[in-house]
Amino acid sequence: MDDELFDQIVAVFNSLVSWVAAGAMVFGGLVPYIPQYRDIRRTQNAEGFSTYVCLVLLVANILRILFRFGRYFETLLLWQSIIMIATMLIMLNLCTNVRMATELNTKRRSFIDFDWNHFWSWSHFVDYLQCVLAFTLVAAYITYLFLDSAVFVESLGFLAVFTEAMLGTPQLHCNYQNKSTEGMSIKMVLMWTSGDTFKTGYFLLTQAPVQFWTCGLLQVFVDFAILFQVYYYSRYPQKPVSHTVSHTTSAKAL
Secondary structure, three states, X not given: OHHHXXXXXXXXXXXXXXXXXXXXXXXXXXXXXXXXXXXXXXXXXXXXXXXXXXXXXXXXXXXXXXXXHHOOOOHHXXXXXXXXXXXXXXXXXXXHHHHHHHOOOOOOOOHHHOOHHHOOOOOOHHHHHHHHHHHHHHHHHHHHHOOOOHHHHHHHHHHHHHHHHOXXXXXXXXXXXXXXXXXXXXXXXXXXXXXXXHXXXXXXXXXXXXXXXXXXXXXXXXXXXXXXXXXXHHHOOOOOOOOOOOXXXXXXXX
């Protein structure tokens, strides 16, 4: 009787752990952006956050969803991609509104201008939606044409997770250009690091496709590189700390 009760307790505990892990996988990706979102809303300045992070995650998760049509992976990862796409669109909407509220240049820049010089720095959120929709339709059509090719499907999967592994590189480059990490939420990067470490371990334990965990390791490396920038630029300041509340320079926010 005692053994049966113990087995039931263990089964309940295992189920609870599984549900917690599943919730962390699905919703954990959006948590790092909460402090960054709040910082941008509070300061009305998005200069320290690179919106190319949003571009990288949108592309990566759209490709990951398309990859599932060619090679099945866990439904949890599918929901994770859907929620991450929604999160990045919310971040883009905020950054665009903040930039347009403080930008001196009144000339409208739109996606349908097809001006590469202004790519991903358009004037209205709807332009980003048009770009995302166009990319999704083109990528979906190409995937439909080559879905029977194992080489294409595996390449698509690698491209999806490799793009996601490059998530931190726009922020890394933005910090390098600014010679500062001011305006970037350190909490966000710490959550990136812990989340990517957990995610990579999850991929290894669940024997996910090799593309997932190899690129997960690369993502963790980039996270630590950004944390090193935080240490380096705080220890050896490269420029005056001045742009936190500056609205005249926030035209460079995107």
